[in-house]
Amino acid sequence: MVNDEHSLTINDCHSEVSATVRRILNQIKHTSDSFASTHKLQIENLNAFLAGAASNPQPILDALYCHPGVDIQTLLNTNSLKKFKKKISQVPPVITMTELESRKTSRIFQRGPNQEQKVPFYRYFDTATSPLSPLRPELIEQLTCADGSSPIEKSYFNRGHFEDQMTLYLGDLNLHWTDKFSQQHIFIANKFSSSYKLPFVPHTFTARTNIPSRILAVTYIGPIANSEFTALAKKLTLDELCSVLDEYNPANSREVLDGESVVTNKSLQVSEKISDTSTSVRLLNGIPGQPNSAISLLIVSLCEPLVLSPSPNYQWIFNCSETSVEVTWASNKFHLTPDSSMSVAPNIELKFQNQNLRSAIIACFSARAGDGDPFMHAKKILEHVGPEAISRIQHETNQWFD
Numbered sequence: 023m024v025n026d027e028h029s030l031t032i033n034d035c036h037s038e039v040s041a042t043v044r045r046i047l048n049q050i051k052h053t054s055d056s057f058a059s060t061h062k063l064q065i066e067n068l069n070a071f072l073a074g075a076a077s078n079p080q081p082i083l084d085a086l087y088c089h090p091g092v093d094i095q096t097l098l099n100t101n102s103l104k105k106f107k108k109k110i111s112q113v114p115p116v117i118t119m120t121e122l123e124s125r126k127t128s129r130i131f132q133r134g135p136n137q138e139q140k141v142p143f144y145r146y147f148d149t150a151t152s153p154l155s156p157l158r159p160e161l162i163e164q165l166t167c168a169d170g171s172s173p174i175e176k177s178y179f180n181r182g183h184f185e186d187q188m189t190l191y192l193g194d195l196n197l198h199w200t201d202k203f204s205q206q207h208i209f210i211a212n213k214f215s216s217s218y219k220l221p222f223v224p225h226t227f228t229a230r231t232n233i234p235s236r237i238l239a240v241t242y243i244g245p246i247a248n249s250e251f252t253a254l255a256k257k258l259t260l261d262e263l264c265s266v267l268d269e270y271n272p273a274n275s276r277e278v279l280d281g282e283s284v285v286t287n288k289s290l291q292v293s294e295k296i297s298d299t300s301t302s303v304r305l306l307n308g309i310p311g312q313p314n315s316a317i318s319l320l321i322v323s324l325c326e327p328l329v330l331s332p333s334p335n336y337q338w339i340f341n342c343s344e345t346s347v348e349v350t351w352a353s354n355k356f357h358l359t360p361d362s363s364m365s366v367a368p369n370i371e372l373k374f375q376n377q378n379l380r381s382a383i384i385a386c387f388s389a390r391a392g393d394g395d396p397f398m399h400a401k402k403i404l405e406h407v408g409p410e411a412i413s414r415i416q417h418e419t420n421q422w423f424d
Contacts, residue, residue: 029083030083035083040072061081090148127147133143146149163235164228190214191237193212219284225284238385245392299326
């Protein structure tokens with residue numbers, strides 16, 4: 023049992039804890055196998071817990087309690103919220119993770135049409151994550167190559183997930199996705215290309231060379247996670263919910279609905295050479311209906327520090343260059359080396375100082391929990407992804423891929 027003022031027990035949890043844990047594993051990008059391996063759990067016991075039939079839930083709850091980025095509030099019943107109030111209030115406003123700490127979380131997932139034909143497909147690395155942030159970031163290395171000229175094996179695709187996703191590409195990669203007619207689409211991405219994807223869109227990524235290439239994939243809690251909307255959605259039948267969405271037509275709705283299920287942005291030429299100025303460049307902005315979701319690149323030169331003003335949004339910072347910078351906030355300091363990261367709460371000013379000749383290039387993702395109209399977002403999902411995705415809004419309990 024965890025050594026803490028309070029431990030999380032099954033009596034602290036609400037009645038739908040098994041379904042909630044299935045969603046949590048999706049959010050932190052773990053399968054039951056990888057989570058069991060990480061925390062040395064018995065896989066049979068974990069699978070039984072996920073099915074609502076575990077005889078010994080305590081080791082699983084202990085693992086969730088201490089796993090970085092897990093918001094235990096989502097597991098608690100009403101009576102237990104006060105019990106864990108102190109733990110929740112002690113979450114630091116800035117959470118950091120070094121490159122070495124991230125490397126220790128490495129896990130490989132395989133894809134393929136059957137067990138005999140599965141191949142190593144992705145290598146995931148955790149990064150700095152706050153349980154209170156809507157952002158769920160991962161560094162992902164693509165281990166499978168495709169030239170991007172033709173459709174790929176269907177089993178390489180995942181099912182899509184409940185969260186929205188923004189992606190920054192750190193090399194020559196492909197984004198593959200399917201529409202509601204099962205037609206495959208491909209975005210040919212280069213270094214510093216970016217994309218946004220609706221919830222539940224089946225998708226995958228491949229490298230275009232034999233050298234493994236990486237992406238920063240940041241899923242985040244979007245409008246459809248609104249508690250009032252999800253409560254209503256669960257009360258209605260699928261047909262009733264689709265009818266409500268069909269009839270929902272507020273002013274300027276077409277501006278949001280006419281956008282694609284996947285929004286892409288071609289690469290930006292960014293130099294790491296000596297520069298006299300530091301600047302911030304917005305890569306992905308203006309996602310329809312979500313004005314606070316964005317990706318920026320912070321370019322920090324030797325000659326001039328860069329100050330990131332306090333933001334009302336949660337932010338996630340990742341050093342995607344080969345140059346280290348020193349980041350300070352209030353009386354705190356963190357050496358942001360290559361591949362290290364930070365999760366930053368709202369209303370914190372950050373100062374980036376570079377002591378190297380080459381400019382540092384820092385990725386900055388931002389989002390606000392529940393930003394946007396949940397009914398409009400669900401209507402867009404219905405139009406672009408289809409009714410099956412709406413049923414998943416009501417009862418999303420499946421793993422994001424096999």
